[in-house]
Amino acid sequence: xxxxxxxxxxxxxxxxxxxxxxxxxxxxxxxxxxxxxxxxxxxxxxxxxxxxxxxxxxxxxxx
Numbered sequence: 805x806x807x808x809x810x811x812x813x814x815x816x817x818x819x820x821x822x823x824x825x826x827x828x829x830x831x832x833x834x835x836x837x838x839x840x841x842x843x844x845x846x847x848x849x850x851x852x853x854x855x856x857x858x859x860x861x862x863x864x865x866x867x
Contacts, residue, residue, distance in 0.1 A: 816828045817853075819864065825864075826853065827852075827853050828850055828851075829849070832844075
């Protein structure tokens with residue numbers, strides 16, 4: 805039985821051309837007015853998700 809993709813999580817994930825899995829940092833949608841602009845821009849960067857190649861293959865089948 806094939807499992808369904810968790811769509812809300814899939815929207816936060818980006819797979820690069822080389823196969824890296826990048827995640828969006830949490831906490832960038834609202835409550836940012838009181839933070840400095842530099843902190844807001846730092847939050848926009850994505851974080852690399854370290855995983856083994858076997859886990860990456862399983863993960864990429866669902867996304």
